[in-house]
Amino acid sequence: MGIDLITRREWKARAPKGAYTPISSTRGVKVHYTGGKVPADLADPGNHHKCVELVRGFQNHHMDGNGWLDLAYSMVACPHRKVFEGRGPGRLTAANGAGLNSQHYSVLALVGSSGLTHPNDGVLHGVLDAIDYLRDHGRAGKEIKGHRDGFSTDCPGGPLYEWVRRGAPRPGGSAPARPATPKPTPAKPKPSGGWPGRYLAYKPDAMMTGEDVAAWQRILKRNHHTIDVDGKFGRMTRAATVVLQREHGEVPDGIVGPRTWALG
Ligand SMILES: [Zn+2]
Ligand SMILES: [Zn+2]
Structure with a gap:
């Protein structure tokens, strides 16, 4: 399946205020998230119109609020596996930070720091479709990195960055994307079994509970963390997770994905 591209004309982009560089x-592409609240139901099949509104809002904010000549990003991927044309290939992005824009294009994934925080398969495919497009049309190199690589920011958020660090694999396929980062060390077989399939994290407004949380707490306990196995992902569970991640030199974001699960 090829790219499902939404041209600037189709999303009614404003004309840039000046000439692109x-x-x-x-060398490649850097992946970004919105850093703010994204509607929790954005990925629903009927809600693509909200994606269009978001992208148009970002363009207005960048042009009117920041005084930039256009939307900062090269391309934008949404949860419906559609890709918005931003500045596009062959043009300098403004999203990576001063001094870093000539080295990588930028792709924004419509995932935020609240609301919709975890990328679905559609948005991951969309990011990869955008990267393929930038390689084909803009001579993007093979690197796939996160905004936070080389720049002080949380972007692109824990779950998306973890995917980047795993080499940005196509969801559902066994063939990995062209590798961008060192391969993760293979996980030792664990008596507790593998990662249960959902990202576990501390959410103050909607506490995550369940057997998978309890299983993770048992893993923490086995790793000598003082913790109650109550099946509720609270502050203590997050704190112990952060410590475990630090001990292994991993990104201490307190979020339990496959990579963190394999540390236990
Ligand atoms: Zn960013
Ligand atoms: Zn969409």
């Missing part, structure tokens, strides 16, 4: 190639 041309670039002939990059």
Whole structure:
């Protein structure tokens, strides 16, 4: 399946306020998230119109609020596996931070720090479709990195960054994307079994509970963390998770995905 591209004309982009800086190639692409609240139901099949509203809002904010000539990003991927044309290939992005824009294009995934925080398969495919497009049309190199690589920011958020660090694999496929980062060390077989399939995290407004949380707490306990196995992912569970991640030199975001699960 190829890219499902939404051209600037189709999303009714405003014309840029000035001339783009041309670039002939990059080392690769950096992945971003919105950093703010994204509607929790954005990925619902009937809600793509909300994606269009978000992208148009970002463009207005970048042009009117920040005074930039256009939306900062090269491309934007949404949970419906559609890709918005931003500045596009062959043009300097403004999203990566001063001094870092000529080295990588930028792709925004419509995932936020609240509301919709975890990328679904559609948005991951969309990011990869955008990257393929930037490689084909803008000579993007093979690197796939996160905004936080080389720049002080939380972007692209824990769950999306973990996917980037795993080499940005296509969901559902066994063939990994062209590798961007060192391969994770293979997990030792665990008596507790593998990662249960949902990201576990501390959510003050909607506490995560369940057998998978309890299983993770038993893993923490086995790793000498003082913790109650109550099946509720509270502050103590997050704190112990952060410590475990630090001990292994992993990103201490307190979120339990497959990579963190394999540490236990
Ligand atoms: Zn970013
Ligand atoms: Zn959409």
